[in-house]
Amino acid sequence: MSQVDNAVVSAHLSHVRIVMVNTTLPANIGSAxxxxxxxxxxxxxxxxxxxxxHPDINALAAGAVDLIExxxxxxxxxxxxxxxxxxxxxxxxxxxxxxxxxxxxxxxxKSMQAVVKDQQEIxxxxxxxxxxxxxxxxxxxxYHVTIPxxxxxxxxxxxxxxxxxxxxxxxxxxxxxxxxxxxxxxMPVTETESMHWDEPLVTHEQMEQxxxxxxxxxxxxxxxxxxxxxxxxxRLRRLFGxxxxxxxxxxxxxxxxxxxxxxxxxxxxxxVDKTTDSSEDQPHA
Amino acid sequence: MSQVDNAVVSAHLSHVRIVMVNTTLPANIGSAxxxxxxxxxxxxxxxxxxxxxHPDINALAAGAVDLIExxxxxxxxxxxxxxxxxxxxxxxxxxxxxxxxxxxxxxxxKSMQAVVKDQQEIxxxxxxxxxxxxxxxxxxxxYHVTIPxxxxxxxxxxxxxxxxxxxxxxxxxxxxxxxxxxxxxxMPVTETESMHWDEPLVTHEQMEQxxxxxxxxxxxxxxxxxxxxxxxxxRLRRLFGxxxxxxxxxxxxxxxxxxxxxxxxxxxxxxVDKTTDSSEDQPHA
Numbered sequence: 001m002s003q004v005d006n007a008v009v010s011a012h013l014s015h016v017r018i019v020m021v022n023t024t025l026p027a028n029i030g031s032a033x034x035x036x037x038x039x040x041x042x043x044x045x046x047x048x049x050x051x052x053x054h055p056d057i058n059a060l061a062a063g064a065v066d067l068i069e070x071x072x073x074x075x076x077x078x079x080x081x082x083x084x085x086x087x088x089x090x091x092x093x094x095x096x097x098x099x100x101x102x103x104x105x106x107x108x109x110k111s112m113q114a115v116v117k118d119q120q121e122i123x124x125x126x127x128x129x130x131x132x133x134x135x136x137x138x139x140x141x142x143y144h145v146t147i148p149x150x151x152x153x154x155x156x157x158x159x160x161x162x163x164x165x166x167x168x169x170x171x172x173x174x175x176x177x178x179x180x181x182x183x184x185x186x187m188p189v190t191e192t193e194s195m196h197w198d199e200p201l202v203t204h205e206q207m208e209q210x211x212x213x214x215x216x217x218x219x220x221x222x223x224x225x226x227x228x229x230x231x232x233x234x235r236l237r238r239l240f241g242x243x244x245x246x247x248x249x250x251x252x253x254x255x256x257x258x259x260x261x262x263x264x265x266x267x268x269x270x271x272v273d274k275t276t277d278s279s280e281d282q283p284h285a
Numbered sequence: 286m287s288q289v290d291n292a293v294v295s296a297h298l299s300h301v302r303i304v305m306v307n308t309t310l311p312a313n314i315g316s317a318x319x320x321x322x323x324x325x326x327x328x329x330x331x332x333x334x335x336x337x338x339h340p341d342i343n344a345l346a347a348g349a350v351d352l353i354e355x356x357x358x359x360x361x362x363x364x365x366x367x368x369x370x371x372x373x374x375x376x377x378x379x380x381x382x383x384x385x386x387x388x389x390x391x392x393x394x395k396s397m398q399a400v401v402k403d404q405q406e407i408x409x410x411x412x413x414x415x416x417x418x419x420x421x422x423x424x425x426x427x428y429h430v431t432i433p434x435x436x437x438x439x440x441x442x443x444x445x446x447x448x449x450x451x452x453x454x455x456x457x458x459x460x461x462x463x464x465x466x467x468x469x470x471x472m473p474v475t476e477t478e479s480m481h482w483d484e485p486l487v488t489h490e491q492m493e494q495x496x497x498x499x500x501x502x503x504x505x506x507x508x509x510x511x512x513x514x515x516x517x518x519x520r521l522r523r524l525f526g527x528x529x530x531x532x533x534x535x536x537x538x539x540x541x542x543x544x545x546x547x548x549x550x551x552x553x554x555x556x557v558d559k560t561t562d563s564s565e566d567q568p569h570a
Contacts, residue, residue, distance in 0.1 A: 063440060078493065082489050082493070085486050085488055086529070099526075105456065118485075140489070141526065142529065147452070150295065150323055150324060150455075152295075155319075155347065155348060160319075160320060167432070170434070171390065222555060223540070223541055239534045249524050252524075256503065256506075263548065263549060270507060
């Protein structure tokens with residue numbers, strides 16, 4: 001039985017927002033609010049809802065009326081997630097490009113870790129009742145999240161999916177609070193973060209050819225001084241080390257480095273007919 | 286991602302029955318069937334339902350009509366559970382007599398252990414919409430099971446509770462099957478989360494400036510055809526989306542893109558004397 005501090009759990013969960021895109025049925029919004037409140041979540045963002053406001057929302061939300069007042073309505077998914085650090089797109093089917101995909105449980109654990117350790121803002125994005133999220137919307141997510149279902153009949157509706165996700169969020173939040181309150185309790189973080197990937201991940205050995213390549217390229221374009229590289233090589237290793245490149249990405253990046261090198265030493269020249277406008281410089285900030 | 290044998294999972298779950306006592310709303314029966322089928326459970330027993338049959342059951346059950354045909358109607362809870370080995374009574378509040386009480390997750394694990402190791406029959410008993418199970422009914426259970434909720438608002442309805450229990454049953458069944466199929470299982474992936482990070486991670490909004498920048502740079506060096514970029518933009522999003530750049534890395538990468546652009550359009554030229562200290566040209570290290 002869970003005897004953790006409910007207020008602390010709710011505080012963690014306040015960093016997790018549920019985003020519903022183009023929802024048609026008001027009853028689903030009401031059910032979502034009820035599921036959220038029951039599990040301690042409080043922030044619902046509606047992206048261009050089809051029917052809002054509507055009495056069915058209030059009816060289905062039951063006692064969760066305070067959450068109705070906090071609903072945020074935005075025009076685009078972009079607006080809903082722009083201040084988020086970690087965005088999960090819910091997806092029932094596999095798409096053209098497999099994305100980092102987590103089951104609901106490890107996704108919730110990852111989210112709570114990001115909240116508790118780094119005060120990150122998390123969004124879980126749910127799509128339309130009939131056709132989910134578009135590929136463009138799914139591409140805005142860091143991860144896709146899926147709820148394991150009977151593969152012969154995988155038809156969770158959006159309210160049920162929100163129920164399960166909110167439940168897993170609460171379970172993960174409680175585990176973190178429990179862990180803090182009682183550090184000797186073993187952390188029940190399941191390490192089932194196995195991903196389904198279309199390309200094999202590159203090996204350490206291949207990466208040991210990658211780092212000299214990017215460093216050589218950066219030295220050639222005088223972005224890095226090879227005599228005094230300071231922390232740059234280390235930062236590059238940390239960055240690309242945690243990304244776990246797959247074979248395709250590896251060759252893509254090395255291809256870019258090679259192009260830059262060839263451009264720099266004059267062995268490759270731009271085509272005369274230049275269609276790209278490169279006049280304005282994009283400041284980075 | 287879960288790649289276990291769906292049929293084996295369903296076979297295990299066929300030993301777990303959902304029992305609903307004196308249900309009033311047919312919609313709750315329909316929702317229960319849908320939740321069950323989605324998670325791979327198949328056996329529903331109704332103890333003296335108030336309204337049965339009813340078209341709302343079929344409407345809410347959606348594609349789970351085959352489960353409707355298998356519904357068993359009995360007069361008493363006793364009849365519903367007599368051939369069961371392990372009976373869980375669902376209970377929101379604590380009762381006068383303390384009972385062995387498990388959260389949904391350990392209850393599901395215990396159930397699946399009983400099924401897989403000892404071929405036991407399991408019942409999860411849900412009470413009336415308005416007042417749950419009586420003390421007499423709860424006393425028929427081996428264990429009470431509860432779903433951890435926001436203690437300020439603990440009002441899961443019976444359909445939502447069934448959804449969560451069925452989900453945990455499936456998760457537990459899958460874990461058993463996975464373990465059996467691949468005892469050395471669980472491939473660990475990216476472990477960025479265990480790191481304490483020195484720099485804040487960038488937001489989704491900042492990343493939405495990052496992608497146009499890298500794409501523009503790649504177009505300028507003619508690595509990508511902006512008129513026909515194919516899967517490249519998507520691959521870049523997938524790659525940098527899962528990395529969660531920190532602020533320093535973000536500026537480092539954008540600095541590299543800007544240097545490449547400047548080199549390409551001639552606004553930056555290599556220094557003549559390669560031995561010159563170029564630390565001023567090293568903006569981010």
